[in-house]
Every structure is written in structure tokens, then in C-alpha cells.
Amino acid sequence: MNGSNDHQHALDTAARLLGQPLTLPLGPGEPASGADFRRLATEHTFGDSWSRGGLDDRSRALVSVTIAAALGTHEPLRGQLRIALNSGVTKDEIVELFIHLEAYAGAARAFDSYQVALAVFAERGSE
Numbered sequence: 001m002n003g004s005n006d007h008q009h010a011l012d013t014a015a016r017l018l019g020q021p022l023t024l025p026l027g028p029g030e031p032a033s034g035a036d037f038r039r040l041a042t043e044h045t046f047g048d049s050w051s052r053g054g055l056d057d058r059s060r061a062l063v064s065v066t067i068a069a070a071l072g073t074h075e076p077l078r079g080q081l082r083i084a085l086n087s088g089v090t091k092d093e094i095v096e097l098f099i100h101l102e103a104y105a106g107a108a109r110a111f112d113s114y115q116v117a118l119a120v121f122a123e124r125g126s127e
Helices: 004-018 033-049 057-071 074-086 091-105 107-124
Strands: none
Touching: 004 033, 004 074, 057 074, 057 091, 057 107, 074 091, 074 107, 091 107
16 A cells, blocks of 8 residues: 555544544644644554554553653543543543552552543443
């Protein structure tokens, strides 16, 4: 694959994982080159990384939630939580992840990230 095929493959993978199409429109004041950044990041993340073998989506999702939470990156964490839930990870397993994260990344980081998880849980209701 190359060019637009790589990008479409990445978008298809993202849609499968997120349960909805990935849309990344340019924001107000964002230069046109921002589209290149978004395209490259999407191709690398969902085309190169998520499409690899070796880990199933569920395992990769748990790792990704942990990384985003440990780094304290809220927007990526929201997406990773959605992917995890769409990949069969339960809310209880995510709570266990945060309990374990607290021991290694600290209570403040774990609690802050857990608040993001609660918001994502609320989006999904009682499922």
C-alpha cells in the first residue's frame, strides 16, 4: 500500500476500533499543514501500529490506556478508553488498571486519569 491506500487503511482500522469514523477536521486558525500532521499521525498510529500482529486489539488497548494515563494526556486517553471498551475490555478491568497505575505512576496521575475514564463511562451509560 501507499499514499491514499495507507490513509484509507488507517481510517478503516480507526473506525473499527472506535466504533465510529475518525474525523479530524482542521480547527480554527490551524494552518493547512495541520492536515499533513493529522494524516501522518493517523497512518502511523492506526496503519502501522494497530495493524501489527503480536498483540490482539484487547491487549493493545489495555497497554494504550495505561500509556496515555501515565503520560497524563487526556484527549488521547479518551480515545484509548473508547477503543478499549469497544475491544471487549470491561469497565471493571479499567478500574483495576487505574488501581495498578496508582502504585507505579502515582495517586495524583491515576486519580486525574480516572476522572477521564468516568466521563467516558458516563457516555456509554450502564452498558
